[in-house]
Amino acid sequence: xxxxxxxxxxxxxxxxxxxxxxxxxxxxxxxxxxxxxxxxxxxxxxxxxxxxxxxxxxxxxxxxxxxxxxxxxxxxxxxxxxxxxxxxxxxxxxxxxxxxxxxxxxxxxxxxxxxxxxxxxxxxxxxxxxxxxxxxxxxxxxxxxxxxxxxxxxxxxxxxxxxxxxxxxxxxxxxxxxxxxxxxxxxxxxxxxxxxxxxxxxxxxxxxxxxxxxxxxxxxxxxxxxxxxxxxxxxxxxxxxxxxxxxxxxxxxxxxxxxxxxxxxxxxxxxxxxxxxxxxxxxxxxxxxxxxxxxxxxxxxxxxxxxxxxxxxxxxxxxxxxxxxxxxxxxxxxxxxxxxxxxxxxxxxxxxxxxxxxxxxxxxxxxxxxxxxxxxxxxxxxxxxxxxxxxxxxxxxxxxxxxxxxxxxxxxxxxxxxxxxxxxxxxxxxxxxxxxxxxxxxxxxxxxxxxxxxxxxxxxxxxxxxxx
Numbered sequence: 001x002x003x004x005x006x007x008x009x010x011x012x013x014x015x016x017x018x019x020x021x022x023x024x025x026x027x028x029x030x031x032x033x034x035x036x037x038x039x040x041x042x043x044x045x046x047x048x049x050x051x052x053x054x055x056x057x058x059x060x061x062x063x064x065x066x067x068x069x070x071x072x073x074x075x076x077x078x079x080x081x082x083x084x085x086x087x088x089x090x091x092x093x094x095x096x097x098x099x100x101x102x103x104x105x106x107x108x109x110x111x112x113x114x115x116x117x118x119x120x121x122x123x124x125x126x127x128x129x130x131x132x133x134x135x136x137x138x139x140x141x142x143x144x145x146x147x148x149x150x151x152x153x154x155x156x157x158x159x160x161x162x163x164x165x166x167x168x169x170x171x172x173x174x175x176x177x178x179x180x181x182x183x184x185x186x187x188x189x190x191x192x193x194x195x196x197x198x199x200x201x202x203x204x205x206x207x208x209x210x211x212x213x214x215x216x217x218x219x220x221x222x223x224x225x226x227x228x229x230x231x232x233x234x235x236x237x238x239x240x241x242x243x244x245x246x247x248x249x250x251x252x253x254x255x256x257x258x259x260x261x262x263x264x265x266x267x268x269x270x271x272x273x274x275x276x277x278x279x280x281x282x283x284x285x286x287x288x289x290x291x292x293x294x295x296x297x298x299x300x301x302x303x304x305x306x307x308x309x310x311x312x313x314x315x316x317x318x319x320x321x322x323x324x325x326x327x328x329x330x331x332x333x334x335x336x337x338x339x340x341x342x343x344x345x346x347x348x349x350x351x352x353x354x355x356x357x358x359x360x361x362x363x364x365x366x367x368x369x370x371x372x373x374x375x376x377x378x379x380x381x382x383x384x385x386x387x388x389x390x391x392x393x394x395x396x397x398x399x400x401x402x403x404x405x406x407x408x409x410x411x412x413x414x415x416x417x418x419x420x421x422x423x424x425x426x427x428x429x430x431x432x433x434x435x436x437x438x439x440x441x442x443x444x445x446x447x448x449x450x451x452x453x454x455x456x457x458x459x460x461x462x463x464x465x466x467x468x
Contacts, residue, residue: 020085021155021337024233028159029226029243030250035166035304036222037251038173046219046259047271052443053212055263056202058256060212061219065252067436068220070429071380072248073422074387075227076241081390081417083240085231086319088224088383093323095389096382102325102464103457104382109316110456111375112309113349118372119302119309120144120350126299130292143303148347151310154336155232158311165304172297173254176278179285180261190265190284197263214377214440214449219255221376223247224383225308228315306350313346314339325467373446374453377437384430391426394418 024032049057078091086093086105093101124140150161182188202208226243230236262271265281278297282290318339321331334340394417440449 019333019337020231020339022232022234022236023154023156024159024229024239026234026239026243028163029229029233029239030246031163031166031170032159032229032308033223033226033243033247034250035162035169036225036308037220037247038166038169038222038254038301046262049212049215050259050263050268050271052204052215053208054200054203054268055198056209057212057216058259058263060209060216061255061259063209063213063432064216064220065248065256067217067380067429067432068223068251069248070425070432071383072223072244074390074426074429075224075383076244077417077422078383078387078390079227079230079240079244080237083230083233083236084319085228085315086323087227087230088379088386089316089319090323091390092382092386095386095393099461099464100382100386101323102320102467103460104379105316105320105323105325106460107375107456108379109313109320109346110349111372111379112313112316113346114372116306116309116313116346116350117352117355119305123299123302123306126295126302129295143306144347144350147303147307147310148343150307151314151343152334152336152338152340155338158307162304162307162311165300165307168297168300169304170250170254172278172294173258176281177254177257177261179281180265183281183284184261184264188285192265192284193267194264197265197267210439211443214436214443214446217377217436218373220251221380222308223251224379225312228312231315310343310346310350313349314343317342317346370446370448370452371456373440373449374437374456377433377440377449378453378457381430381433381437384426384433387426388423388430391418391423 046057049060053060075088079087082091082094084090086101089101089105089108092104120140120143121136123143124136124138127139128134128136151158179188183190183192184194204211223244226240226247230240233239262281265284279290279294282293287293317326317330320326321328321342330339330342330345332339332341437450437453440446
């Protein structure tokens with residue numbers, strides 16, 4: 001990271017993104033962040049982490065929660081100071097320079113576009129569980145059009161839709177926790193391992209926990225979404241930090257408690273990828289058509305992801321255009337205050353990604369998927385790196401205490417702007433994120449993260465050089 005002064009143009013980046021309407025409430029911000037972090041991975045993908053670590057996966061989820069908490073401390077402070085749609089991309093450019101802002105925003109945009117394409121195809125597959133005779137392209141097109149319309153409306157409409165999408169996922173997890181407690185306390189009889197489920201706590205030792213951590217981190221990726229809404233949030237200085245704190249607390253409860261209950265309800269060696277462990281618990285309590293109920297939850301999780309990612313990609317492309325890193329047309333706003341050109345461009349990218357998911361040979365698309373994974377991890381690492389420079393600048397701007405001639409210009413906005421413990425927290429967070437990124441090299445099926453991410457950064461660096 002570079003600690004030199006930002007480019008003169010970067011000083012005006014926040015002002016350059018003016019025009020977006022501030023209509024999102026703190027309640028909506030919290031649910032958007034929770035919905036962004038709770039994806040299909042919790043309902044379908046937790047089995048991978050459990051296989052790697054066994055019952056000790058709880059420690060991996062707890063470690064992931066710590067990293068997420070540190071990230072929200074850093075990002076929340078910067079988002080409150082610079083409330084803009086470009087969020088961590090703009091922060092990176094202001095405090096680290098043009099290259100960081102360019103690579104962070106383009107990487108995040110591209111990663112989310114790939115993710116949308118995959119989720120769109122997945123949503124069509126989920127529908128075909130109920131309607132097997134329907135061609136895949138029909139639900140794909142209908143869902144895509146509906147969510148593009150939602151995002152083209154004013155931002156308040158997006159916030160309302162996403163609030164209820166996220167609520168469905170939250171209700172499913174809460175019901176899972178309540179049903180699990182009822183079974184374990186004897187209120188509902190079922191043959192479960194109970195405490196015996198933890199007998200072989202760490203079957204693969206510390207290595208298993210280490211390898212499970214990158215998989216677990218994918219469950220927490222998305223928490224950063226709330227910072228992107230800062231440019232359209234009411235009273236962002238207060239709302240963003242509060243929403244991020246509330247989000248982390250709920251995610252820790254949902255993830256750690258859910259995993260702890262799951263391991264006491266289902267023998268971990270019997271948890272397979274053919275059926276969600278959540279379905280097994282719902283079947284234990286006698287919920288009719290448990291598979292269909294969970295299919296509905298997973299479908300709404302996919303639609304929520306598409307909805308949120310369309311919002312994210314349109315705002316990132318809007319920010320890139322306003323910052324001079326993308327064609328100016330993508331920085332224009334429609335009559336409702338939404339970046340329609342950026343939304344349509346991101347939708348086109350979604351269509352290409354969806355087609356690629358079906359037509360491109362498997363190895364090639366896995367390469368793109370690895371880039372999507374790398375994008376999230378890279379952005380989090382850059383958030384920590386940016387915050388370290390942010391704190392250095394805050395300290396340099398602080399007046400020397402006890403001097404009568406201390407100038408008022410450059411005084412800290414608040415005593416909490418700089419604190420040594422914040423520096424230590426972000427340094428620890430950056431070290432942990434780099435550890436997670438490097439660890440993907442040894443995780444089955446995740447080596448592609450580095451194999452695609454490093455060439456991508458080199459390609460972006462070349463593009464950035466030519467752009468200058």
